[in-house]
Amino acid sequence: MKNTSLQLLVHAKDISSAKVSLIYPGVELKQVTAVESPNYLFLTLNISPLAKAGTFPIEFKTGKKSSIIYNYELKARKAGSAERTGFNTSDAFYLIMSDRFCNADTSNDNMPGMTEKANRSNPDGRHGGDLKGIESKLSYISDLGFTTVWMTPFLENNQKVYSYHGYSITDFYKTDPRFGTNEDFFHLVNTAHNLKMKVVMDMVFNHCGSFHWWINDLPAKDWINQWNEFTRTNYHASTVMDYHASANDRDKMVRGWFDNTMPDLNQNNPLMATYLIQNTIWWVEAAGLDGIRVDTYPYPCKYFMATWAKSVMDEYPNLNIVGEVWMAKTSLVAYYQQDAPNRDGYNSHLPSVFDFPMFYAIGSAFNENESWDKGLVQLYDVLSEDFLYTNTDNIIVFANNHDTERGFSIMKEDIRKYKMMVAFLFTIRGIPLMYYGDEILITGKKDKGDGDIRKDFPGGWADDKMNAFSSSGRTNEQNEAFNYLQRIAKWRSNKTVVQNGKLLHYLPEDGIYVYFRYNDNESVMVVLNNNESPKDIKTARFAEGIKDFTKARDIINNKNIENISTINIPAKSALIFELKK
Numbered sequence: 001m002k003n004t005s006l007q008l009l010v011h012a013k014d015i016s017s018a019k020v021s022l023i024y025p026g027v028e029l030k031q032v033t034a035v036e037s038p039n040y041l042f043l044t045l046n047i048s049p050l051a052k053a054g055t056f057p058i059e060f061k062t063g064k065k066s067s068i069i070y071n072y073e074l075k076a077r078k079a080g081s082a083e084r085t086g087f088n089t090s091d092a093f094y095l096i097m098s099d100r101f102c103n104a105d106t107s108n109d110n111m112p113g114m115t116e117k118a119n120r121s122n123p124d125g126r127h128g129g130d131l132k133g134i135e136s137k138l139s140y141i142s143d144l145g146f147t148t149v150w151m152t153p154f155l156e157n158n159q160k161v162y163s164y165h166g167y168s169i170t171d172f173y174k175t176d177p178r179f180g181t182n183e184d185f186f187h188l189v190n191t192a193h194n195l196k197m198k199v200v201m202d203m204v205f206n207h208c209g210s211f212h213w214w215i216n217d218l219p220a221k222d223w224i225n226q227w228n229e230f231t232r233t234n235y236h237a238s239t240v241m242d243y244h245a246s247a248n249d250r251d252k253m254v255r256g257w258f259d260n261t262m263p264d265l266n267q268n269n270p271l272m273a274t275y276l277i278q279n280t281i282w283w284v285e286a287a288g289l290d291g292i293r294v295d296t297y298p299y300p301c302k303y304f305m306a307t308w309a310k311s312v313m314d315e316y317p318n319l320n321i322v323g324e325v326w327m328a329k330t331s332l333v334a335y336y337q338q339d340a341p342n343r344d345g346y347n348s349h350l351p352s353v354f355d356f357p358m359f360y361a362i363g364s365a366f367n368e369n370e371s372w373d374k375g376l377v378q379l380y381d382v383l384s385e386d387f388l389y390t391n392t393d394n395i396i397v398f399a400n401n402h403d404t405e406r407g408f409s410i411m412k413e414d415i416r417k418y419k420m421m422v423a424f425l426f427t428i429r430g431i432p433l434m435y436y437g438d439e440i441l442i443t444g445k446k447d448k449g450d451g452d453i454r455k456d457f458p459g460g461w462a463d464d465k466m467n468a469f470s471s472s473g474r475t476n477e478q479n480e481a482f483n484y485l486q487r488i489a490k491w492r493s494n495k496t497v498v499q500n501g502k503l504l505h506y507l508p509e510d511g512i513y514v515y516f517r518y519n520d521n522e523s524v525m526v527v528l529n530n531n532e533s534p535k536d537i538k539t540a541r542f543a544e545g546i547k548d549f550t551k552a553r554d555i556i557n558n559k560n561i562e563n564i565s566t567i568n569i570p571a572k573s574a575l576i577f578e579l580k581k
């Protein structure tokens with residue numbers, strides 16, 4: 001590793017007074033740090049590049065004649081590990097709620113030692129989905145046209161209730177046994193790589209679960225952010241960069257708890273900071289990750305998050321990391337993309353962000369009646385702020401995720417709007433993301449609770465009446481949605497001009513939005529008609545994008561257009577033209 005320092009957290013009763021020693025070629029014990037609790041020691045080792053893989057004993061001498069021996073294994077790195085290529089614009093994300101996709105192993109639904117038992121009839125309970133289930137459906141996801149899987153966290157969440165979502169981690173190094181084992185996850189990643197797919201791990205640095213093993217014996221009071229009485233974050237992330245914001249509001253934002261079951265980690269404790277950074281590097285290395293999605297990105301200390309991102313990217317310069325900066329304004333989101341020219345000099349070192357402003361715009365654009373400031377111009381206006389980003393390709397675009405109303409519900413259950421949404425996501429700049437079940441038009445309302453937007457994928461459980469993993473198990477309308485998405489996703493996966501070409505767009509007029517993705521040789525023209533009537537469009541206005549192209553291949557309807565001087569587009573629909581000469 002570039003960073004040769006290794007911190008070990010040692011937890012055992014009254015270990016703090018132990019004399020520590022180890023002898024292994026290339027490994028040096030640099031420092032032993034005792035903390036407030038007598039039950040911890042933090043060891044700092046230096047691992048020289050000359051150190052060979054192997055196991056060595058660490059001796060903790062606890063008395064004149066007594067000692068504890070811990071055999072520590074130093075593993076060999078895989079060849080090429082540091083050079084891995086993370087997700088990029090050639091990819092398309094498929095987001096999975098790990099508990100709600102496929103239950104391939106019912107024997108792990110209830111596990112000894114894990115408090116919450118499976119209860120599929122409870123929308124907020126555990127339903128039994130697991131890593132083997134996800135692995136068994138990777139070829140389904142690949143066949144749908146997606147290259148990258150982001151699954152919600154699968155680490156141990158041994159909480160009494162509401163533990164299925166995975167964001168209340170109770171052991172940062174251990175897969176929840178109800179999802180499987182660490183080896184199951186490594187196997188899943190390996191299978192994905194064999195299918196030429198990528199895996200993105202969802203990580204949480206802001207908080208842990210209230211039943212984390214260290215909560216009853218904290219290394220130090222400041223291991224977590226503690227208040228005299230329960231203090232919730234104000235969820236107002238603009239306080240982080242707002243130079244008018246009060247220190248009080250900013251403090252509450254960052255040090256307040258996300259929920260009463262989610263103790264807020266104190267990343268300003270340097271031992272905690274190193275613990276979190278090493279944990280990430282361990283998962284990237286051990287599992288062979290292709291990327292990371294960071295939960296609640298603005299909520300931890302921003303300087304820690306910058307150090308974290310830089311430390312990870314220093315080890316894996318081609319990895320990619322996307323942060324969940326859930327803010328409605330591009331100016332606030334762009335603050336967090338690496339090398340942003342921020343007034344306060346802050347550099348996050350975070351390569352990618354989610355395009356939440358576009359998420360909001362998509363939600364209104366296809367539902368509004370067209371006017372000067374309504375309808376498709378909402379999409380245009382978000383893109384007009386792209387100058388705020390340092391990299392407009394490395395941005396993830398989406399119309400829904402596991403925390404929002406379901407995309408098909410946002411589209412008012414109108415398959416025409418769904419198709420426009422899909423066409424837009426897969427042709428606009430950035431990296432498209434869809435949420436499991438979008439392809440079969442799953443509905444769900446946020447105001448009915450998170451269970452409603454995280455329903456089980458039909459066919460993922462052996463006793464399901466319907467199996468939407470196969471075309472014969474889908475309704476006609478579901479197949480129409482599935483096939484439309486599949487056609488465009490697969491086309492995009494081979495179309496570099498759409499993946500990373502430049503964008504040229506025209507102000508929407510009369511409910512028609514036209515844009516081009518182009519490079520020196522190719523051009524793709526996208527037309528969106530938001531009207532309830534078909535339109536004939538004279539294309540002379542778009543000469544700058546059309547250049548000397550005269551014909552087109554209509555990739556949605558799979559036909560050739562011999563003359564593009566006038567384009568006929570049906571009501572509420574999208575056209576995608578590969579321009580030809």
Ligand code: CA
Pocket residue numbers: 103104105106107108109128129130178
């Ligand atoms: Ca299971």
